[in-house]
Amino acid sequence: MKRFFLKILLFSTLVVTLQFYMPLPRDLQFKIKKIDTILRWKPDVIYFGDSTLNWTAPSDRLKLSMPALLKALLPGSVVVKLVHPSYQMAIYKENLRFFILKKYYPKCVIFPINLRSFSPIWEWQPLWQFEEEVTLINSMLEGWIWFYKPLTVFKLNHLKLTGYEYLRKKVYMGDKEVGRVRDFDNLDYFTATDENIRRQMVVRYMYPLSEDHRFIRSMLEIVRMSKAAGIEPVFYITPIDFQTGVRYVGPAFTDQVEKNVAFIQQVLSAEGVEALDLSRSLGTKYFSWPEDVPTVLYPNEHLKLRGRIFVVENLHQFMRLKKLP
Amino acid sequence: MSFNSIHFLIFFPVVAAIYFILPFRYRWIWLLGASYYFYMSWRPEYALLLIISTLVDYVAGRAIFASRNQARRRVFLMMSLAANFGLLFVFKYFNFFNGALRDLCAWLHLPYAVPGVDVLLPVGISFYTFQTLSYTFEVYLGRKEAETHLGIFALYVVYFPQLVAGPIERPQRLLPQLKQDRVFDYDRVTRGLRLMLWGMFKKVVIADRLAIVVNQVYGQPADYGGLALVAGTVFFAFQIYCDFSGYSDIAIGAARVMGVHLMKNFDRPYLAQSIREFWGRWHISLSTWFRDYVYIPLGGNRRGFKQWQWNILLTFVLSGLWHGANWTFIVWGGLHGFYYLVSSWTAGFRARVIRACRLERFPGLLRGLSVVTTFTLVCLSWIFFRADTLGDAFFIIFRIGQGITSPLVFDLKQPGYIGLPLTEFIFSLGLILLLMAVQVLQGRGPVQDLFCRQPAWVRWPVYMALALIIMNLGISEEIPFIYFQF
Numbered sequence: 165m166k167r168f169f170l171k172i173l174l175f176s177t178l179v180v181t182l183q184f185y186m187p188l189p190r191d192l193q194f195k196i197k198k199i200d201t202i203l204r205w206k207p208d209v210i211y212f213g214d215s216t217l218n219w220t221a222p223s224d225r226l227k228l229s230m231p232a233l234l235k236a237l238l239p240g241s242v243v244v245k246l247v248h249p250s251y252q253m254a255i256y257k258e259n260l261r262f263f264i265l266k267k268y269y270p271k272c273v274i275f276p277i278n279l280r281s282f283s284p285i286w287e288w289q290p291l292w293q294f295e296e297e298v299t300l301i302n303s304m305l306e307g308w309i310w311f312y313k314p315l316t317v318f319k320l321n322h323l324k325l326t327g328y329e330y331l332r333k334k335v336y337m338g339d340k341e342v343g344r345v346r347d348f349d350n351l352d353y354f355t356a357t358d359e360n361i362r363r364q365m366v367v368r369y370m371y372p373l374s375e376d377h378r379f380i381r382s383m384l385e386i387v388r389m390s391k392a393a394g395i396e397p398v399f400y401i402t403p404i405d406f407q408t409g410v411r412y413v414g415p416a417f418t419d420q421v422e423k424n425v426a427f428i429q430q431v432l433s434a435e436g437v438e439a440l441d442l443s444r445s446l447g448t449k450y451f452s453w454p455e456d457v458p459t460v461l462y463p464n465e466h467l468k469l470r471g472r473i474f475v476v477e478n479l480h481q482f483m484r485l486k487k488l489p
Numbered sequence: 490m491s492f493n494s495i496h497f498l499i500f501f502p503v504v505a506a507i508y509f510i511l512p513f514r515y516r517w518i519w520l521l522g523a524s525y526y527f528y529m530s531w532r533p534e535y536a537l538l539l540i541i542s543t544l545v546d547y548v549a550g551r552a553i554f555a556s557r558n559q560a561r562r563r564v565f566l567m568m569s570l571a572a573n574f575g576l577l578f579v580f581k582y583f584n585f586f587n588g589a590l591r592d593l594c595a596w597l598h599l600p601y602a603v604p605g606v607d608v609l610l611p612v613g614i615s616f617y618t619f620q621t622l623s624y625t626f627e628v629y630l631g632r633k634e635a636e637t638h639l640g641i642f643a644l645y646v647v648y649f650p651q652l653v654a655g656p657i658e659r660p661q662r663l664l665p666q667l668k669q670d671r672v673f674d675y676d677r678v679t680r681g682l683r684l685m686l687w688g689m690f691k692k693v694v695i696a697d698r699l700a701i702v703v704n705q706v707y708g709q710p711a712d713y714g715g716l717a718l719v720a721g722t723v724f725f726a727f728q729i730y731c732d733f734s735g736y737s738d739i740a741i742g743a744a745r746v747m748g749v750h751l752m753k754n755f756d757r758p759y760l761a762q763s764i765r766e767f768w769g770r771w772h773i774s775l776s777t778w779f780r781d782y783v784y785i786p787l788g789g790n791r792r793g794f795k796q797w798q799w800n801i802l803l804t805f806v807l808s809g810l811w812h813g814a815n816w817t818f819i820v821w822g823g824l825h826g827f828y829y830l831v832s833s834w835t836a837g838f839r840a841r842v843i844r845a846c847r848l849e850r851f852p853g854l855l856r857g858l859s860v861v862t863t864f865t866l867v868c869l870s871w872i873f874f875r876a877d878t879l880g881d882a883f884f885i886i887f888r889i890g891q892g893i894t895s896p897l898v899f900d901l902k903q904p905g906y907i908g909l910p911l912t913e914f915i916f917s918l919g920l921i922l923l924l925m926a927v928q929v930l931q932g933r934g935p936v937q938d939l940f941c942r943q944p945a946w947v948r949w950p951v952y953m954a955l956a957l958i959i960m961n962l963g964i965s966e967e968i969p970f971i972y973f974q975f
Contacts, residue, residue, distance in 0.1 A: 165509070165673045175949070179956050186961050296965070317693055317963035319494045328609050 184310050192313060195300055199259075203268055207242040208489040209234070211274045212259070214251040214281070216402060219466040221452035226469055233476040234274075241271075241489045250292040251281035253382035258294075260386055262301045264393045271489035272396045274479070275386065277439065278465050279404060279424055282379050283368045284333040285345050288325060295321040337370040338420055362412040364462045369409060370420050373427045380431060387435045396488055399432060400440035400479055401425055403471065405463035407448045412462075440482045446471050490530040492739045493693050493963075500527065504649075505746050513670040517644050520667075520747075524649035528612075535611040538576055543646045545572040546621040547639055550628045554635030562629060569625040573618040580608055581615065585814030613653030615811055619778055621646050624660040626782050633660050641667055650743040654736050656754040656774035663749070671748030681745030683937065686955055688738025695920045696731035697964035698909075699724040702917070705908030707875050710885050714895025717907055718885050725875045726868050727921050730758065733772070757928040759867070762859035764828040767867060779808050802826040812874070817882060821873040828866055 188196070202210065211217065211231040220227040228236075231245035248255055256275060263270070280286060299321035303312040315321075331346035348367040373380065383399070390397040409417035425443050432439045450471035453460045460466075467475065483489070490496050504523045511519055529536045549569035553562045584605045594601035624645065627633035636642040645664050651657075706713050706721030713721070737754040744751045754774050761767035768776045787800040802823065809822015842848075848855045869886070876882035898904070899911040909917065930936050940948065 165675075168673070168675055168678060175952065179953055179960075182953065182957060183960065186957065189961065313965070314960035314963075315495065316965035317493070317960060318498060319491070319496075319967065321965075332607075 183314065186310070186313075188309070189313055192300070195297070196304065196309075199262065199301075199304070202244055202246065203263070203266060205242060205244060206268060206270075207244040208271045209238065209241055209243040209274065210263075210270050210272075211243060211245045212256045213245065213247055213274075213276050214278065215247075215249070216251075216276065216278060216465045216467070217245055217247050219452060221455050221466070221468040223455055224469040228469070228472070230472050230476050233472060234480065237476065237480045238489065248294065250289070251278045251286065252292055252294050253379035253386070255294040255297055257382040257386050257389070258298050258301050260389060260395075262305060264389060264395075265305055269393050269395050272398055272483065273386075273390060274398045274400070275383070277383075277399055277401045277428055279401065279421065279428075279443070280368045280465060282373065282377060282424070283371050284335055285348060285367045287377075287379060288330045288333045288345070290325050290327055290330055293325060335367050336372055337366050338416065339372060342366065358412065361462045365409055365412050365417065368462075369404070369417065370413065371424075372420070373424045375431065380428075383428075384431065384435060387432065387437050391436075396486065397437060398440070398479070398483060398486070398488065399428075399437065400475070400482065401428065401443045402465045403446040403450065403467065403475065404443045404465065405446075405448050405451050405453070406444055408463045440478065442475055442478055445478075446474060450474065490527050492736060493689065496530065501743060505743075508747055509673045517640050517667065520649075521640060521644045521647065524644065524647040524652060527649040528647060528652060531612050532609070538580075538611055538614065539617065539647055542573060542576065542618060542621050543643045545569055546625050546646070547636070547642050549625050550635040550642075551637070553625070553628050566625060566629045569622065573622050577614060577618055579606065580611055582810075582814045616655050616657055617646055617652060619775075619811075620657050623657065623778060623782065624664075627660050633664075636660070636664055638668075648744070648749075650740040650749075651751055654733070654740070655772075656737060656740065656752045657778055658751060658774070662752065666749045669748070674748070677748065678746050680937065680941075681742040681747075683952075684742030684745065685739045686742075686952065686959075688735040688740075688742060689959055690955055691731040691735030691738065691924070693959055693963035695917075695924060696728045696735060697966065698913070698917050698920065698962075699728040699731070701964070701966070702908040702914070703728050703875065705906070707877070707881070707885075710876070710881055710888070712905055713888070713907075714905070715889045715891055715893035716895055717897055717905065718889050719893055720897060720907065722868050722872055722875075722885070722889075724917070726759070726864070726871050727924065729871070729874075730755070731924065757931060759864055759925070760860055760928055760932065761863050762856060763863055764825060764832055764866060767863055768825070768829075775808065775811070779804050779811075783807060798830055801829050805829065816879050817873045817876055820879060820882070821870050824870045824873060828870075 211234065213230075217231060218229045220229070229245065231243055235241075235243040246256075246259060253275075260273060286292070296316065299316060300309075300312060303309045303315075308315075331344065333345045334341050335343050335345060335348060345367070348363055375381075387397055404421060406418060406421070409421065421443065425441055429439050429441065446467070448454065448463075450468055451463060452466040452468050452471075453463050455468075456466070490500060500523075504520070508516055508519060525536055525539070528539060546569050549565040552565040556562050556565070587603055587605055591601050591603070624633070624636075624642075628635050636645070641664065644667050645658075645660065648658075648663065648667070703721050703725045706717055707725070710718060734755040741751045741754070752774055754772060756770040756773065758767055758770040761770050784800055784804040787803065788796055789800060790797045792800075803826075805822045805826030806819055807822070809818045809820070809825075812818040812821070843855065848858075872885050873879070873882045876885060895905075897914070898906050899909070899914060900906060901910070907914065927936060940951075
């Protein structure tokens with residue numbers, strides 16, 4: 165038995181040693197490069213976000229993203245965007261933690277608050293948990309990047325949340341439970357009846373927010389981390405298509421979304437941060453979704469050029485008042 | 490807990506090391522606890538099902554063995570069948586049959602209001618219920634005495650290497666081994682570890698890589714032309730083989746490390762020259778289960794040709810249903826039954842054609858043709874196995890039938906992207922060729938024995954290369970073992 169254990173020990177040592185000489189996989193190199201680029205450029209402003217930052221409507225004459233528009237308004241500053249395929253406050257927090265631990269402190273970090281993404285159908289979607297990126301960040305910080313690939317092959321970043329659990333997450337309309345995520349199947353062109361569109365609005369906007377919400381907890385950690393590092397966090401609540409919301413859901417739509425907006429503002433102000441509320445500032449004509457039918461069949465936060473300019477101008481104004489960047 | 494997880498990489502060495510350190514009389518307790526931990530790391534509450542299955546079959550086995558009254562024996566057999574099939578029905582089949590009944594009632598314009606049940610399929614339920622049932626059957630048939638030690642019997646039901654995806658062991662084989670004292674045997678342990686390494690390679694390097702193309706193509710079959718669908722289907726044939734036989738290799742290797750010899754579950758199935766031979770080489774523990782407990786009790790081939798045909802068809806359909814509660818699996822099983830019958834009906838005709846073409850003079854060519862034909866038929870059936878719905882399966886067959894001239898797309902940005910870039914696709918083909926080459930070599934003698942006779946300077950670089958390939962070219966995405974869902 166002793167001989168066996170010695171051989172196993174020798175074998176493991178050799179494999180671990182050789183692992184240091186293995187080239188990193190190409191997809192991994194790409195991910196690292198993305199983060200490294202930001203570290204190298206040392207921008208003054210990092211604009212975090214999801215597809216709402218980049219989206220352009222078919223009718224837009226200028227296909228400029230919101231970070232590009234902001235850059236135009238801040239000619240002396242370096243602005244970069246850090247966009248993920250979907251909204252996830254936890255991954256924004258992890259990215260910021262990485263920059264801080266790498267001793268890079270931008271002057272300001274911008275976080276849109278996309279309330280639709282706080283809904284259970286979005287928050288718990290297994291595809292949008294970014295566990296892999298969190299593991300990568302940890303491996304870069306803790307110096308085991310050479311073992312990132314082997315450890316992920318053996319499911320170190322194993323997704324704890326299963327599709328089954330996701331589909332069983334409760335859906336609320338205000339305080340009343342109205343079903344589970346699985347009861348709110350996505351629409352296609354042929355099932356987009358008024359009632360089905362209403363149900364999509366309910367599942368995406370009518371939930372009540374509480375301090376237990378993962379995104380709220382991540383948001384508060386962002387605030388505390390930023391402040392401790394001397395970085396100014398800027399939060400703004402993205403415009404929401406209230407006109408369409410009220411048309412399908414009724415006045416309850418306004419009540420619930422306003423409650424959620426007030427909750428966010430209250431939570432942030434308790435930490436001494438003011439959030440710019442743009443939620444009620446734009447009508448349906450500023451949103452891109454009616455042009456995206458039949459791909460998109462109900463409202464989201466994608467904006468037309470006029471809408472994006474409005475958001476960026478307001479954001480710029482808000483930052484100027486705070487003397488940022 | 491999955492075999493390809495860090496959790497298992499820690500769990501297994503700890504369990505094996507403590508197993509050898511412990512005195513013999515405590516080992517079963519250790520293994521039983523480890524096996525329950527292994528299962529409960531997935532979903533603890535479902536261990537209750539294992540306990541129910543264990544207790545019912547333990548009691549039924551002892552009662553059947555103790556009784557000489559045939560009617561009483563049958564009552565206890567029925568009790569065991571009802572409990573095990575009851576679990577299977579509730580957790581696996583209820584929603585399927587309920588849905589089918591609802592559709593039928595809707596078609597007949599009859600009211601039907603039985604709601605579905607909202608339960609998650611317990612991992613491995615089809616495997617452990619079949620294993621416990623094989624115990625009850627064997628005791629009932631008088632081929633095995635009842636096990637008196639509840640702890641050992643419980644270990645037979647939950648023995649972790651083969652708990653969630655087999656091989657489905659027979660009591661005569663596994664129970665005595667669980668009672669035997671095993672000392673640490675260097676040769677046996679290293680053989681077990683080698684098998685585990687090879688199994689891991691098949692799963693995380695080959696199967697999971699092929700799965701990327703398969704999932705892409707079968708996820709949206711309408712987006713692909715005939716050639717991409719053929720590639721997806723052939724890749725699936727090798728994916729499911731490497732996935733399941735990889736799992737079996739790890740299971741057999743892990744058990745061997747601890748001194749237990751589990752049965753062989755695969756024997757180079759894609760080199761089979763007929764469907765009959767294929768079933769002697771594919772998922773052997775399940776096909777022999779169906780042979781012994783379904784086909785033979787139905788009468789086998791002893792009740793005339795007509796009855797035999799029904800027996801074959803029914804056995805294959807049930808085997809399809811065992812895999813999953815979906816029409817696609819039933820058709821898959823039925824199709825294999827149909828192949829089996831057609832090969833029997835046409836045996837004389839084929840022999841005449843071979844003679845007429847003088848193919849018997851070229852045995853190599855004849856063997857090659859038989860292998861290719863069998864593989865093609867098996868691939869055709871895999872379409873039903875893998876497709877989400879029967880509609881998808883027929884669509885894929887129809888699309889392939891329209892032609893396979895459309896080129897494969899390896900550019901991510903182009904519509905019809907097959908899921909892998911060209912270099913990765915070629916690498917995947919190379920892995921399939923490597924696998925087949927190893928299998929051909931296995932046919933010429935035990936490859937492992939030949940390999941073990943090589944000096945350390947030959948063996949060690951191979952082990953290290955395999956380990957490094959697994960670690961660096963394995964696929965990180967979460968692709969569960971296919972047979973976990975059964």
